[in-house]
Each structure stands twice: as C-alpha cells, then as structure tokens.
Amino acid sequence: MRSLHFTQPLMALAMVGLIASGAAVAKAKHATKPIAEAKQAAPALTKAKQTINIAYLTQEQAAPAALSNLDPFIKDKGVIGAELGIADNNTTGEFTGQQYALKKFIVPLSGNVADTFTKEIANKFQWLVLNLPDGQINPLADLPAAQAMLVFDVASSDDSLRNSGCRRNVLHLLPSRAMRADALAQYMMKKRWTKWFLVIGAAPEDRLYAEAIKRAAKRFGIEIVAEKTWEHTFDARRTVQSDVAVFTQVDDYDVLVVADEQGQFGEYLDYRTWNPRPVIGTQGLIATAWHPTHEQWGATQIQNRFKDTAGRWMTEPDYAAYLAVRAIGEAATRTAASDLKPIKDYLLGPAFALQGYKGNPLSFRSWDGQLRQPVLLAAPRSMVGVAPIEGFLHPKTELDTLGFDQPDTQCKWEQK
Amino acid sequence: MTKKILSYGLWALLLASTAQAETVFVTLEKDNALAVVDPIAGKLTATVPVGQRPRGIAISPDNKLLYIATSDDNTIRIIDTNTLKEVGKLPSGDDPETFALNPAGDRLYVSNEDDSRVTVIDIAKKKAIKEIKVGVEPEGITVSPDNQWLASASETTNMVHWIDTKTNTIVDNTLVDPRPRAMSFTADSQQLWVTSEMAGTLMILDVKTRQIIKTIKLEVQGVTSDKVQPVGVVIDSKRGKGYVALGPANRVAVINAQTFAVENVLLVGQRVWNLAFSPDQKRLYTTNGISNDISIIDLDSATVTKSLGVGTYPWGVAVKP
Numbered sequence: 192m193r194s195l196h197f198t199q200p201l202m203a204l205a206m207v208g209l210i211a212s213g214a215a216v217a218k219a220k221h222a223t224k225p226i227a228e229a230k231q232a233a234p235a236l237t238k239a240k241q242t243i244n245i246a247y248l249t250q251e252q253a254a255p256a257a258l259s260n261l262d263p264f265i266k267d268k269g270v271i272g273a274e275l276g277i278a279d280n281n282t283t284g285e286f287t288g289q290q291y292a293l294k295k296f297i298v299p300l301s302g303n304v305a306d307t308f309t310k311e312i313a314n315k316f317q318w319l320v321l322n323l324p325d326g327q328i329n330p331l332a333d334l335p336a337a338q339a340m341l342v343f344d345v346a347s348s349d350d351s352l353r354n355s356g357c358r359r360n361v362l363h364l365l366p367s368r369a370m371r372a373d374a375l376a377q378y379m380m381k382k383r384w385t386k387w388f389l390v391i392g393a394a395p396e397d398r399l400y401a402e403a404i405k406r407a408a409k410r411f412g413i414e415i416v417a418e419k420t421w422e423h424t425f426d427a428r429r430t431v432q433s434d435v436a437v438f439t440q441v442d443d444y445d446v447l448v449v450a451d452e453q454g455q456f457g458e459y460l461d462y463r464t465w466n467p468r469p470v471i472g473t474q475g476l477i478a479t480a481w482h483p484t485h486e487q488w489g490a491t492q493i494q495n496r497f498k499d500t501a502g503r504w505m506t507e508p509d510y511a512a513y514l515a516v517r518a519i520g521e522a523a524t525r526t527a528a529s530d531l532k533p534i535k536d537y538l539l540g541p542a543f544a545l546q547g548y549k550g551n552p553l554s555f556r557s558w559d560g561q562l563r564q565p566v567l568l569a570a571p572r573s574m575v576g577v578a579p580i581e582g583f584l585h586p587k588t589e590l591d592t593l594g595f596d597q598p599d600t601q602c603k604w605e606q607k
Numbered sequence: 608m609t610k611k612i613l614s615y616g617l618w619a620l621l622l623a624s625t626a627q628a629e630t631v632f633v634t635l636e637k638d639n640a641l642a643v644v645d646p647i648a649g650k651l652t653a654t655v656p657v658g659q660r661p662r663g664i665a666i667s668p669d670n671k672l673l674y675i676a677t678s679d680d681n682t683i684r685i686i687d688t689n690t691l692k693e694v695g696k697l698p699s700g701d702d703p704e705t706f707a708l709n710p711a712g713d714r715l716y717v718s719n720e721d722d723s724r725v726t727v728i729d730i731a732k733k734k735a736i737k738e739i740k741v742g743v744e745p746e747g748i749t750v751s752p753d754n755q756w757l758a759s760a761s762e763t764t765n766m767v768h769w770i771d772t773k774t775n776t777i778v779d780n781t782l783v784d785p786r787p788r789a790m791s792f793t794a795d796s797q798q799l800w801v802t803s804e805m806a807g808t809l810m811i812l813d814v815k816t817r818q819i820i821k822t823i824k825l826e827v828q829g830v831t832s833d834k835v836q837p838v839g840v841v842i843d844s845k846r847g848k849g850y851v852a853l854g855p856a857n858r859v860a861v862i863n864a865q866t867f868a869v870e871n872v873l874l875v876g877q878r879v880w881n882l883a884f885s886p887d888q889k890r891l892y893t894t895n896g897i898s899n900d901i902s903i904i905d906l907d908s909a910t911v912t913k914s915l916g917v918g919t920y921p922w923g924v925a926v927k928p
Contacts, residue, residue, distance in 0.1 A: 282723050
C-alpha cells in the first residue's frame with residue numbers, strides 16, 4: 192500500500208539521523224538553541240539493554256464435537272496474542288532500552304506438561320504465560336520451581352481458582368464465570384428482564400456456569416422461575432424442533448439463560464422456545480472478554496493488527512495472552528526493571544493501569560489476582576453493552592461490581 | 608429555553624456587528640462529507656462529499672487550502688476553501704487519521720496508527736520523504752509554533768516522541784499517562800499540553816526539559832471517572848486559558864493556563880473530541896460525535912451559545928477567517 196519516494200539528499204539526511212545519536216543532532220548545521228539544549232541522547236542510547244524472557248506453555252487440545260462447520264476449530268488460540276504483545280512491547284522497548292522475547296512450548300496431546308515445565312522452563316524463566324485447562328493450572332503452579340515465577344493464566348474462567356484454590360504466583364487474565372454472570376445480570380436489571388429460566392447442560396463446567404448465574408441472580412434480585420437440565424439423547428423420534436418447544440414449557444419468564452460452555456445444544460434454543468423469549472448466557476447474548484464486534488476505544492486498531500498477522504479474529508485466549516505480555520511490558524517500562532519482585536509489586540500495586548481497549552484502565556485485584564476489566568455483552572453480530580452497566584455503583588471502582596469483591600473473596604493467600 | 612434563545616439572539620446581534628465573517632469546516636466521519644458552517648449566522652451552509660471516512664482536517668497558513676484525511680481512501684485530500692473542490696491528493700500511508708501541518712505550511716506529518724510510523728510529506732512535491740518509527744499506535748501529532756519540534760504521541764506505548772523537524776529523527780521520549788490522545792503547544796512553544804484518555808488527565812510538559820511539570824486530573828461532578836476521557840486540547844495565544852474536550856463526559860474543561868486550575872466545565876454535545884478557536888479567539892467550536900452537532904462556546908462569558916446539527920459523526924474542525 193505504502194509507496195515512498197525518497198529524494199536522494201533527504202535520504203542521506205535520514206541515514207545520518209539514523210546512525211548518529213542525539214549528540215549529532217546538536218551539531219547539525221540547522222540546529223538552533225532549543226535543540227542544542229536538548230538532552231544529548233535519547234534514553235534508549237544511554238541505558239544498558241534489559242532483556243525480558245517470557246515462556247509460553249500450552250498443550251495441544253483435541254478438537255471438540257462441533258455443532259456446525261461455521262466456526263473452524265482454532266488450534267493456536269492464545270499464542271498469536273502473546274506474539275502481538277511481544278511485538279508491541281518491543282516497539283516500546285526500542286525507546287526504553289528493553290527487549291522482550293517469547294519462547295513457546297507446545298506440548299503434544301500425549302505429552303506431559305509437567306515434564307516440559309521441569310526440563311525447559313524451570314529455573315530459566317521468571318514469567319510464564321499458561322494456556323492450559325483448569326485442572327492443570329494449580330499442579331503446575333505448585334511445583335517448587337514455579338514459586339520463583341509469576342504465572343499468567345490466560346485460559347480459565349473458574350471461580351474456585353480465584354477463591355479457595357488461589358495461588359499467590361498466579362494471575363488470571365480472563366473474567367471469571369462470576370464476573371460474566373454479574374455482567375449479564377446488570378444488563379438484565381437495566382432491561383428489567385428479571386425472571387429467568389435457567390437451562391443447564393450435562394458437562395461439569397455447565398454446572399459451574401449455572402452456579403455463577405444463580406449467584407448473580409441472588410446478588411441483583413433476579414428470580415429464577417425455572418431450572419432444567421438439558422439431557423442429550425439419541426432418540427430418533429425426538430428432534431430439536433419438537434424437543435425444545437416441549438422442553439421450554441415452564442412458568443412464564445423473561446429470558447432463557449443457557450449454561451452450555453462447549454456449545455453442545457445452546458445454539459438450538461433461539462427461535463425454538465415455546466414462548467418468544469430471548470436467549471442469553473453461553474449462547475445468544477454472551478458475556479465475554481473480547482469479541483469481533485468490539486470496535487470502541489481503539490479496539491479497531493488491535494483487531495486489525497491481529498487479523499493482519501493471524502488471518503483470523505482475535506479470541507479470548509489471544510486477548511488474554513496479549514494482555515499478559517503487555518502487563519509485563521507496562522510494568523517493566525514504568526519501573527525500568529526486569530526482575531520479578533519490582534515488576535510483580537508494580538503489577539499488583541495501585542499505580543498499575545493497563546490499556547486494554549475497553550475504556551477503563553485494567554488492573555489486578557490484590558486479593559485474588561483477577562484482572563479487573565469491563566465485560567463485553569455481545570450478540571453474534573452486534574455489541575449490545577459493556578458492563579459494568581451505568582448505575583451499578585461501587586465505593587472504589589465500578590469494575591469491582593463484577594465478580595468476587597474483596598469482602599466476598601475466599602482467597603486467603605495472605606495466610607499461605 | 609426561551610432565555611437560551613434570547614441570549615443567543617443577543618449574542619448574534621453583538622457578534623454580527625463586531626466579528627468578521629468566518630467559516631467553520633467540519634469533517635463528518637460517517638457521511639463521507641464536509642460540513643460548511645457560518646457560525647455567526649449559526650447556519651449549516653453546505654455539505655460537500657469529500658471521500659471515505661474523513662477525519663483529520665487542517666487549513667493552510669494562507670487559508671486557501673484544506674487538508675482532509677479520508678481514512679478509508681488511504682489519502683489526504685486537498686480542497687480549495689473557496690470553491691470547495693478537490694485540487695489534489697497527498698500520499699498518507701494506510702488509514703490516515705490525525706496529521707499536523709507545520710507553521711510554514713510546506714510539511715505535513717501523518718500518524719500511521721497501524722504501522723507505528725509517522726510519515727513526513729513534502730506538500731509541494733506531494734511526496735512522502737521520510738518515515739519515522741515511533742511507538743505503537745501513534746495518534747496525537749503537532750508541530751511547535753517555532754517549528755523546532757514535531758511531537759508524536761503513541762497510544763499503546765504511552766509516550767510522547769520528540770522529533771527534531773530539521774533531521775526528522777527522534778531526539779527524546781517522555782513517558783506519559785496511559786493512552787495519550789491529543790497534544791498542543793502553547794503559542795510561545797515553551798509548553799506541550801498532552802491529554803491522557805485513560806487516566807483522565809491533562810499533562811503539561813516543559814519543552815526545554817521535556818519533563819512533565821504538572822498533571823491535572825480532570826473530574827466532572829456527577830459523571831463517573833471512566834467517562835472523563837480527555838481528547839482535544841487547545842490553548843489561547845496569550846496562554847491565559849486552555850480548553851480540553853472530555854469525550855463521553857460531554858463537556859469541555861476550562862483550565863487556567865497559568866495556575867493550571869480547572870476553572871469551569873461546560874456542557875456541550877455528546878462525545879466531544881476536537882476543538883478549534885475562532886480567529887479572534889473569542890469563540891470555541893467543538894465537534895460532538897454522537898449528538899451529530901457542533902457546539903459554539905462564547906469564551907468571554909463561558910457559555911455555550913449554540914448547538915448546530917451538522918451531520919453524522921462530526922470529527923475534525925478547522926476555521927477560516
């Protein structure tokens with residue numbers, strides 16, 4: 192797209208400028224007083240180079256059963272986000288004398304994650320971006336070598352990992368299920384759609400999602416008028432068309448809340464319910480950290496930059512991994528440090544403010560390591576709202592109206 | 608309401624007798640058009656098609672030409688201010704949004720947000736003569752009135768880059784509050800005012816040391832702090848007062864440019880982004896992206912005298928005496 196036509200003398204001037212340090216600027220024949228008074232060199236040229244090495248650990252996942260072929264299975268969710276974060280950090284690093292490198296460890300489906308960690312990562316890295324299923328996070332974080340590291344969980348939404356199962360060396364980048372449920376509840380309160388019909392899938396994760404929904408309903412005064420579990424059946428006499436209509440004949444409700452994290456049946460509900468009611472939850476109107484329809488607050492720029500490199504839309508783990516790497520970069524820039532202690536202190540301190548393309552600055556909750564962030568409420572083709580919804584107040588920051596606030600937390604990492 | 612109309616009527620009378628005719632040009636991001644406004648009469652006089660997604664706008668020092676970044680056409684168009692016809696185009700790199708014109712009017716500096724670069728354009732030759740690597744997502748860009756400095760702010764790197772206009776190279780960098788958006792030098796070229804959209808602050812930088820000498824947290828009573836997202840900033844030529852557009856807080860803050868106290872907060876249209884003075888600096892024009900209008904502020908009385916619908920998503924504003 193860009194075509195540049197350098198004229199010869201100007202090209203030469205540009206070369207001089209590139210090679211020479213700021214000192215040469217003062218000597219340039221056109222230099223006048225204010226420039227001569229300028230600092231003689233840019234900071235990057237005076238500081239010793241700091242290198243910050245970040246490990247990225249993930250394991251190949253089996254492709255889950257898919258409802259439709261519309262959304263292809265994405266194998267590399269997360270890693271491209273981390274790479275984009277490194278690129279952004281390095282652009283900034285050119286001016287601060289800091290350099291960032293990402294070393295990727297992708298364990299095969301049959302491989303052992305702990306082995307890879309012990310052999311390749313332990314005692315070699317201070318920063319670990321971890322993209323693993325919920326159950327693998329704490330066993331890894333509890334390994335002795337992980338105690339001298341800071342782990343950035345870019346995959347989980349699990350509330351227990353942020354409460355009784357919290358670890359002081361683990362930060363969580365994605366919104367917890369509780370934050371997502373609270374975001375939906377706030378919007379439903381605004382709409383006054385306060386009678387919910389909760390439909391829960393068979394997977395254990397669906398139970399956890401449903402628990403978060405129930406917690407949100409209780410917090411915001413929403414009534415769950417009916418609750419049913421969706422049973423998968425292979426009975427050929429029952430089709431989705433007939434089944435959903437029968438299944439959804441319950442007491443009158445305003446919205447159907449579906450808990451189906453894997454997407455086994457949730458997409459079937461809309462337009463097939465007995466009564467004409469919208470679907471929210473894991474399908475329909477969803478609560479998410481990131482979405483293709485998000486374009487406010489400069490989001491268009493990162494959506495474009497991501498798509499240019501990845502050839503696909505940015506997913507939640509990509510966004511989380513980008514933020515993890517950017518968080519390290521932001522703290523390293525502001526503290527001019529590269530070691531664990533000063534950077535971790537800054538990350539968890541009150542001054543930390545990360546630009547996350549969602550309006551409010553992002554920061555970490557000091558009581559459970561959860562990234563404090565707005566939650567997007569998205570329909571497949573449009574952004575419906577951004578929580579916290581206006582009017583839900585909090586004495587410290589409205590972002591803490593979402594999820595487990597300090598008084599509610601069961602994370603006792605101070606005592607651990 | 609009646610009072611507002613009356614007071615505006617009075618002002619119109621007063622202004623008609625004292626002020627010269629002037630023309631306000633407003634880019635309409637979603638109408639692909641330029642709105643032409645007679646602010647004294649308080650009328651939209653013309654709407655001219657101008658290219659895809661026009662945003663940044665500047666007027667040449669002789670007031671004869673307008674430069675308009677039409678972002679989706681990847682070009683900067685040159686429009687004759689009298690005929691309102693296009694008379695040329697400048698290369699701009701991809702997706703040009705903001706740019707700055709030097710005081711002599713022979714160089715134009717474009718922020719290429721997606722490429723982390725500033726492109727230097729020789730206007731006479733209509734050629735890009737240099738690309739300067741800056742931080743991630745450069746946005747705010749401005750040239751000091753004494754033509755010594757080109758300041759470029761990168762939104763994700765959170766830095767102001769100080770570029771020597773003689774060599775087109777970065778001489779210094781200042782770390783600022785998150786997501787710096789817009790910048791303006793004082794007329795004496797001694798200070799650079801920088802807004803931070805995310806921290807909700809205005810930072811005053813001393814040009815000699817290139818350090819922040821004052822950070823002002825902008826607050827509006829009854830508006831949550833996340834809605835106070837400062838963008839456009841202008842300072843009057845006497846360094847008496849500065850004005851900051853507060854974005855979705857729908858207000859313009861009035862800052863004492865000597866004490867840096869916030870003296871007033873004026874309610875304007877929705878999502879106010881960019882500001883421009885009238886040539887006599889007695890009025891301020893604001894573009895309000897969501898309410899699709901501009902507000903006209905009388906600066907002596909510090910009152911909004913008129914809101915004028917101009918089209919969809921008014922973005923940039925330039926004034927011709």
